[in-house]
Amino acid sequence: MSWSVCASGTPAEVKDELDRQFSYPLADGPAGLYDEGEKTTVRHIQGTIRECLETFDPQGKVSVTAFGSVNFADWDKRTGCYQNVSLFIAPAS
Numbered sequence: 001m002s003w004s005v006c007a008s009g010t011p012a013e014v015k016d017e018l019d020r021q022f023s024y025p026l027a028d029g030p031a032g033l034y035d036e037g038e039k040t041t042v043r044h045i046q047g048t049i050r051e052c053l054e055t056f057d058p059q060g061k062v063s064v065t066a067f068g069s070v071n072f073a074d075w076d077k078r079t080g081c082y083q084n085v086s087l088f089i090a091p092a093s
Contacts, residue, residue, distance in 0.1 A: 001034045003042060004067035008092045011053040014064055022046045034070040034081075041068060041083055052089050063092035 007017035022042065033039045045066050056062050066087045073080025 001038075002067070002069035003033065003038075004065075006063075006065040008063040009061060011056045011058055011060070011062055014062055015050060015053055018046065018049060018064060037081075038068070038070050038083060041085060045085065045087060048087065049089065056091075061092040062089065064089050 005018050005021040007014045007021070009017070033042060045068070049064055049066065053062065053064075064087075066085075068083055068085035070081060070083055072078050073082070
């Protein structure tokens with residue numbers, strides 16, 4: 001119901017590390033994501049990060065942080081499902 005990833009390094013290093021981290025929230029089971037909608041969102045974020053990193057200097061350093069969660073308008077009844085997602089990509093020193 002919530003997930004987060006972060007990595008710093010060259011774009012290639014960050015892609016490799018995030019691929020490893022993204023494999024966990026996409027896992028099935030009780031510790032995995034809430035539903036297919038959340039899994040789809042995470043896959044889209046992973047793809048967006050990879051596309052954005054292509055625009056950075058291959059030898060430069062970059063920092064990426066992404067996180068999200070599923071919430072409900074009525075938590076007890078699990079109705080009114082919605083997601084919060086944040087993504088930050090910045091040069092790193």
